[in-house]
Structures are given as structure tokens and as C-alpha cells.
Amino acid sequence: MKKALKVLAVAAAIAVSGGVAASAEALKVGVAAEPYAPFTAPDASGKWEGWEVEFMNAMCAEAKLECVLTPVAWDGIIPALTSKKIDMIISSMSITDERLKTIDFSDKYYNTPTGIIGTKGQDIKPTPEGLNGKSLGVQVSTVHQAYAAKHFAPAGVDVKEYQTQDEANNDLAAGRLDAVQADAIALKAFLATDQGKECCDYKGDVAEDVAVIGPGVGVGLRKGETELKDKVNAAIKAIRDNGTYDTFSKKYFDFDIYGK
Amino acid sequence: MAADSLVNWGLLSLSAPGWGGVLLQGFFNSIQIAVGGFTLGLALGVGGAFGKLYGGPVLRDLLECYTTVVRAVPELVLILLLYYAGTDLLNQVLALVAIGPVDISGLMAGIFVIGVVQGAYSTEVLRGAIKAVPAGQIEAARAYGMSPTMVLRRITLPAMLPYAIPGLSNLWLIATKDTALLAVVGFSELTLVTRQAAGTTKAYLLFFLAAGALYLALTLVSNVFIGMLERHARRGLAVNR
Amino acid sequence: MTDETTHAVAFTPEDLPTAKSFFKPHRIVMMLVFAAFVVAVAVFMRWDWLPRYLPRLGWGILVSLAMLFSTAILGFLLAVPIGLVQVTGPWFLKLPAKIFCTVIRGTPLLLQLWLLYYGLGSLFPQFPAIRQSFLWPYLREAWPYGVAALTISFAAYEGEVMRGAFAGVPNGELEAAKAYGMGRWTMFRRIWLPRAIHRALPTLNGETVLQLKSTPLVATVTVVDVYAVISKVRQETFLTYEPLLLLALIYMCLTGILVVAFRTFENRIPTRGA
Numbered sequence: 001m002k003k004a005l006k007v008l009a010v011a012a013a014i015a016v017s018g019g020v021a022a023s024a025e026a027l028k029v030g031v032a033a034e035p036y037a038p039f040t041a042p043d044a045s046g047k048w049e050g051w052e053v054e055f056m057n058a059m060c061a062e063a064k065l066e067c068v069l070t071p072v073a074w075d076g077i078i079p080a081l082t083s084k085k086i087d088m089i090i091s092s093m094s095i096t097d098e099r100l101k102t103i104d105f106s107d108k109y110y111n112t113p114t115g116i117i118g119t120k121g122q123d124i125k126p127t128p129e130g131l132n133g134k135s136l137g138v139q140v141s142t143v144h145q146a147y148a149a150k151h152f153a154p155a156g157v158d159v160k161e162y163q164t165q166d167e168a169n170n171d172l173a174a175g176r177l178d179a180v181q182a183d184a185i186a187l188k189a190f191l192a193t194d195q196g197k198e199c200c201d202y203k204g205d206v207a208e209d210v211a212v213i214g215p216g217v218g219v220g221l222r223k224g225e226t227e228l229k230d231k232v233n234a235a236i237k238a239i240r241d242n243g244t245y246d247t248f249s250k251k252y253f254d255f256d257i258y259g260k
Numbered sequence: 261m262a263a264d265s266l267v268n269w270g271l272l273s274l275s276a277p278g279w280g281g282v283l284l285q286g287f288f289n290s291i292q293i294a295v296g297g298f299t300l301g302l303a304l305g306v307g308g309a310f311g312k313l314y315g316g317p318v319l320r321d322l323l324e325c326y327t328t329v330v331r332a333v334p335e336l337v338l339i340l341l342l343y344y345a346g347t348d349l350l351n352q353v354l355a356l357v358a359i360g361p362v363d364i365s366g367l368m369a370g371i372f373v374i375g376v377v378q379g380a381y382s383t384e385v386l387r388g389a390i391k392a393v394p395a396g397q398i399e400a401a402r403a404y405g406m407s408p409t410m411v412l413r414r415i416t417l418p419a420m421l422p423y424a425i426p427g428l429s430n431l432w433l434i435a436t437k438d439t440a441l442l443a444v445v446g447f448s449e450l451t452l453v454t455r456q457a458a459g460t461t462k463a464y465l466l467f468f469l470a471a472g473a474l475y476l477a478l479t480l481v482s483n484v485f486i487g488m489l490e491r492h493a494r495r496g497l498a499v500n501r
Numbered sequence: 502m503t504d505e506t507t508h509a510v511a512f513t514p515e516d517l518p519t520a521k522s523f524f525k526p527h528r529i530v531m532m533l534v535f536a537a538f539v540v541a542v543a544v545f546m547r548w549d550w551l552p553r554y555l556p557r558l559g560w561g562i563l564v565s566l567a568m569l570f571s572t573a574i575l576g577f578l579l580a581v582p583i584g585l586v587q588v589t590g591p592w593f594l595k596l597p598a599k600i601f602c603t604v605i606r607g608t609p610l611l612l613q614l615w616l617l618y619y620g621l622g623s624l625f626p627q628f629p630a631i632r633q634s635f636l637w638p639y640l641r642e643a644w645p646y647g648v649a650a651l652t653i654s655f656a657a658y659e660g661e662v663m664r665g666a667f668a669g670v671p672n673g674e675l676e677a678a679k680a681y682g683m684g685r686w687t688m689f690r691r692i693w694l695p696r697a698i699h700r701a702l703p704t705l706n707g708e709t710v711l712q713l714k715s716t717p718l719v720a721t722v723t724v725v726d727v728y729a730v731i732s733k734v735r736q737e738t739f740l741t742y743e744p745l746l747l748l749a750l751i752y753m754c755l756t757g758i759l760v761v762a763f764r765t766f767e768n769r770i771p772t773r774g775a
Contacts, residue, residue, distance in 0.1 A: 033446035046282040140733070170459070174623045175641065176622070318531065329749070333753060336717045336728070337748050426506075433606075451615075468619070469616070
């Protein structure tokens with residue numbers, strides 16, 4: 001009987017390993033499996049597009065890497081990287097000290113302010129006092145959540161956490177939240193939609209706190225993979241220098257998203 | 261928003277402006293995982309059931325632990341554990357057997373996760389079914405001088421089928437619905453693509469209802485086949501039940 | 502779902518080990534191996550986050566249990582009429598009950614929950630009447646949607662069980678009740694319902710364990726149950742295995758307690774014959 005079990009176990013193992021993706025060299029680039037316009041969002045044919053997808057394509061082409069976009073759940077994106085389900089994270093992930101304890105980052109490839117939107121007509125200011133007694137939605141394990149936990153929650157703001165940014169936006173439109181804190185660009189993209197136009201407006205940027213918000217967004221990498229990190233850094237610099245970066249950025253933004 | 265354009269059916273059309281194609285692709289992924297997971301679970305279940313009935317005391321206890329844990333812990337938690345830790349572990353085992361570390365594609369990880377959960381369930385179903393086979397039939401086979409494997413192949417497996425099919429068909433329906441939980445780990449099956457489509461277009465009700473119809477259709481079609489299978493397996497058996 | 506399947510997917514009182522069965526030589530060895538494993542887990546893995554989250558974990562467990570009991574009780578109250586009309590009701594009650602059971606049992610609970618929370622939830626605020634009604638403060642919260650989805654699901658599965666239980670009460674008992682001159686309502690209250698519940702009890706236990714296994718889904722709509730607390734630990738510490746192992750352990754303990762409670766309860770109900 002034990003023999004039969006062993007045979008079964010081996011058969012199962014082979015069945016699983018047999019279906020392993022054929023191209024082992026292709027790097028799997030993790031993005032959060034949620035619409036996050038204008039950076040990454042699926043279109044109606046199931047293809048992912050947006051500024052960050054163009055950045056990935058340009059960067060990988062420059063570094064001569066074969067990259068495959070792989071959607072994963074945002075709340076498990078770091079474990080997915082460390083357990084080798086994916087090889088890179090290009091998903092608007094800010095470089096923070098907290099994350100640097102677990103993973104490594106390339107140099108930043110964009111940096112935008114952090115802002116707050118709220119339902120129209122409500123008197124909301126992006127300050128602890130201006131949000132007192134209101135409910136504020138943030139996406140889990142983002143710099144915005146860390147910022148809200150540090151500055152807003154102690155000041156009597158009801159901070160609610162969401163698995164995806166899209167859910168937070170939707171609950172704001174549905175009247176379940178008073179305000180949402182997130183990346184200013186992503187929020188403005190939401191305000192440009194029919195749903196966003198109807199319900200909400202921009203209440204302003206939050207005060208800076210580099211210790212929490214970090215110097216910008218970088219490519220997430222496993223620790224110790226310096227060769228890949230060097231390639232990525234060189235490619236980011238190259239597409240900045242040769243104008244590719246500006247070319248595809250102009251399609252999405254009328255300002256320099258790279259920041260200072 | 262709701263009143264003036266009642267329902268925008270165009271959103272469901274199969275080609276580009278509509279999301280129907282994406283939904284069907286996700287549905288196809290769900291079915292693939294359900295089929296794969298159910299099959300893997302069945303293989304584990306056959307081994308587990310025989311191990312529990314005829315195995316040594318240690319094997320029996322280990323299998324008891326396996327089925328107890330799976331039946332006492334929510335599928336959602338198991339799926340997270342197996343998805344992150346289980347595939348990691350499997351990789352290390354494969355590395356030990358010198359196949360080398362392989363990266364497990366999303367689909368395979370999904371099948372593995374559902375399969376391990378289903379394995380515990382089908383162990384229990386099959387164990388009950390094997391126990392329901394009249395002992396006299398097996399003894400008669402032995403008396404004819406059949407070897408244990410032949411008894412298994414010619415008597416035990418075919419004779420237990422009528423008892424196992426109702427339970428196994430329920431497990432199949434559970435497998436199809438459990439695939440939805442993979443949405444939580446970001447796997448592009450029907451429920452997750454539905455939510456992405458709904459989130460992008462803001463037509464939440466339309467897409468969730470459409471996905472519900474697809475799941476329901478799968479269940480109903482399955483029920484028709486299960487009914488045929490049950491009638492076929494039960495032929496020659498006393499009708500009272 | 503049949504009796505056997507519920508048993509196959511949910512841990513039930515029959516599975517509880519007996520005290521004396523522990524003391525077999527190989528079991529003692531296995532328990533020692535397991536103890537060594539537990540010690541290794543405790544020593545080599547990171548648990549320093551645990552004290553910080555303990556109060557929140559306790560609170561999360563309470564929320565999970567509240568979700569379980571409220572929805573199981575509400576669901577059962579719905580299941581009785583749903584089962585009854587399928588056995589004896591006129592077609593215009595029988596048909597909707599049957600369709601309800603088929604649709605709910607034929608689609609994933611996660612999808613139903615999201616349909617309620619995101620689908621209906623995004624529809625409500627468009628009607629000023631709802632926005633101004635006394636219900637709005639509740640509709641803004643997430644838990645009513647979680648309770649609704651779990652209740653509906655429990656009612657559908659348990660309704661099917663109750664249908665079988667009502668149909669299975671021997672006709673002779675009902676005829677005897679009639680012969681005693683009981684009215685329809687008295688007969689239902691004194692004979693039919695208690696006998697049906699008695700018959701459904703073992704399955705009811707299994708379904709309740711299954712319901713416990715469904716409660717973590719509400720965490721996906723921002724209800725902060727024990728699963729959500731563990732998710733928060735995972736996100737804040739970037740640990741994967743430790744919090745998830747603890748979560749599995751918590752659910753195993755909850756299931757164990759639930760099952761032991763059921764057994765005590767069941768043993769106190771007198772049974773004759775079988």
C-alpha cells in the first residue's frame with residue numbers, strides 16, 4: 001500500500017512539475033491584479049496596459065530581458081517575490097525602509113505626491129484636524145496606509161483598509177467613506193471617470209513625510225540579486241537619457257512624472 | 261447613472277469593447293483548475309482511503325491528521341497556506357529529488373491547491389464507499405485466488421462506485437465553487453476577472469450576475485451528467501435508497 | 502448536500518478521538534515528533550509580533566464567532582419554511598424555494614458576497630430615499646452585507662437538509678397525531694417540526710462547521726474578523742508562514758470546541774433505538 005502511495009505521490013509531483021511554464025528564462029514581473037489606472041489596468045481584451053506597462057516594456061527591452069507580466073494579489077505581492085513566484089515587482093511600489101528590510105529596490109522610476117479626495121460639498125482638508133471624525137479609505141500595505149496610521153488615526157480619523165485601491169474608490173463613490181488617500185495621479189485618474197466626477201473632488205496633497213512615503217517608486221527585487229539590480233538600474237538610466245521615457249510618458253501625463 | 265441607460269449589454273459582447281471574451285477565458289481557467297484539482301484530489305483520495313483502511317498504524321494516523329486539518333480549517337486559509345507555503349515546499353522537495361527548482365505556473369499552483377483540499381474530502385468519501393462494499397464479495401474474490409491488486413481492480417473499485425458517486429459528484433460541485441477562492445491570491449479565474457471588469461467599467465451588478473449565470477450553468481450541466489452517471493453505476497443494484 | 506458529503510468536508514463529532522486511544526506506542530512517538538516540530542516552529546520562526554496583536558486577535562475571534570452564530574441562527578429560521586414549502590407547499594411557494602436553493606447552492610459564496618456588497622451596495626446611494634432613511638448608517642457598514650450573504654447561503658444549504666428531514670418523518674406518526682385530533686398547527690409544532698429537527702441534527706452540526714469555514718470570506722469586504730487581523734499581521738510584518746499557521750491553529754481550535762459542544766448537546770437529547 002505504501003508503495004502505491006509513493007507511486008501516486010511521485011505521479012502527482014510529475015503532473016505538477018510537467019506543467020511548469022516552458023520558458024524558464026523569462027522574468028515574471030508582478031503587478032497587482034486590480035485596475036490601477038493610469039499605471040496598470042486590464043482592457044476589455046484582458047491585456048494589461050498603462051504607463052507602467054510601457055515602462056516595463058521599454059526597461060526590459062533596454063536591459064535585453066524577457067519580461068512576462070504576471071498579475072498577483074497586492075497583499076501577497078512581497079511573499080510572491082520572496083517565494084520566487086515572480087522575479088520583479090513593477091506595481092507602483094514605493095521604496096520604503098520597512099520594505100527594504102525584506103526586499104531590495106532599484107533606483108526610483110517615478111515619484112508623485114500623495115493626495116486626498118473626498119465627497120463633494122464636505123469640508124475636508126488633508127490635515128489631521130481637517131479629517132477629524134471622518135472615515136478615510138486607504139489600500140493595505142501601501143505608504144498611504146502607513147502615513148494614515150501615523151498621522152491621521154491618532155487624531156481621531158476612522159481609517160479603513162482595502163485590499164485594492166479600486167475598492168476604496170468604489171466605497172467612496174458609494175458613500176461608505178468620506179475620503180480616500182492615495183497617489184495623486186491615480187486619484188486624479190479616478191476623478192476623471194464618470195463615477196469620480198459625480199461624487200468627489202480633490203481636497204489637496206498631504207504634508208510631506210519622507211520617512212514614511214519614501215523617495216519614490218522603484219522596481220522591487222529579491223535581496224542579493226545584484227546582477228539583475230544593476231541591469232535594471234542601467235536600463236532605467238538609459239531610457240531616461242535617450243528620451244524613450246519622455247516619449248511614452250507624454251502619452252499619459254502633461255508633466256514630468258519622474259519628479260525631482 | 262442607473263436610470264437613463266438601464267443595462268449596457270454591449271459590455272458583455274465577446275470582442276474588444278465588451279468583456280465577454282475575458283470572462284469566458286476566466287471561466288475556462290476555472291474549469292481547468294476544477295478538473296485538474298478534482299482529478300488530483302481523486303488520486304490522493306484513492307491512496308488516502310486505502311491507506312486509512314489497510315495501511316499501518318503510522319500511515320493511518322498521518323492520514324487522519326491530513327483529513328482532520330483540511331476539514332477543520334477554512335478553505336480560504338488553506339488556499340493561502342498552500343499557495344504560498346505549499347508550492348514553496350513542493351519546490352524544495354522537487355529540488356531534493358533532483359528535478360531542480362521549478363517555477364510553478366499559476367495554473368499548476370491552483371490545481372495543486374484545490375487538489376490537496378479535495379484529496380482530504382475524497383479520502384473520506386471513498387473510505388465510506390469502500391466500507392459499504394459487502395465483505396462477502398471481497399472474501400469470495402480472495403477465495404477464487406485473486407491477487408490483492410486484482411481484487412482491487414475487479415471487485416472493490418467497481419463495487420464501491422455506486423456508493424461513491426453521490427459523494428464524489430458533490431465534491432466536484434464544491435471544486436467548481438472553490439476555484440472562486442483563488443481570486444484572493446490574484447489568480448485570473450472567473451471571479452477575479454469579473455471583479456476587474458466590474459471595477460473598470462463600474463457595472464458591478466451586470467458582471468457579477470453574468471458570472472453567477474456561468475457558475476450556475478456549470479452546476480446545472482454537471483447535474484445532468486451526474487444523474488446519467490448515477491443511473492449507469494446503479495444498474496443492477498437494489499432500487500431502494 | 503447529502504449527509505455523507507457534509508461529513509467528508511466538515512469535521513464532525515464522530516471524528517473526535519477517544520481519550521484512551523492516545524496511548525499507543527506509535528502514537529506516543531508521533532506526538533513526540535510533533536512536539537519537537539512545535540518547539541522548532543516556536544524557536545526558529547519569528548513570533549515577536551504576537552503580543553502586539555493579541556488584543557486585536559481576540560477581538561477578531563469574537564467577530565468571527567458573532568458572524569457564525571448570528572448567521573447560523575437566522576439562516577436556520579429561514580431554512581425551516583424553505584424546507585417545509587418544498588415538501589407540502591403549493592407550487593407558487595415550492596417553485597421559488599427550489600429555485601432559491603438551486604441558485605444559491607450553484608454559485609460560489611464569494612461571488613454572492615461581492616454581488617451584494619459591490620453590486621447592490623453601489624446601487625443604494627443612487628436613491629436619495631435610501632440615503633436619507635434610518636437604514637443608511639447600517640448600509641454604509643460592511644457587516645450587514647456579510648451577515649446577509651452568509652445567512653442566505655446557510656438557509657439554502659440547510660433548507661435542502663430540512664426538506665429531506667420533513668419528508669423523512671414517518672407518515673404513521675403524522676397520522677397518529679391526526680387520530681389524536683391534533684390540528685394542523687399543533688401537529689406541526691408538536692410532532693413534525695421536532696422530529697424533523699431531530700433527524701436533521703447531525704447534518705446541522707456539519708453545516709455549522711462548514712459555516713465557520715465560510716466566515717473568513719467576509720474579510721474580503723472589510724469586516725475585521727480574525728482572518729482580517731492575520732492579514733494585517735502579514736502585511737505589516739511581511740511574514741507569511743507564521744501568521745497563517747497561527748490562523749489555521751485558531752480555526753482548528755474553534756472547530757474543535759464547536760464539535761465538542763455539539764457532542765455534549767447531542768448526548769443530552771434522548772434517542773430511542775438507532
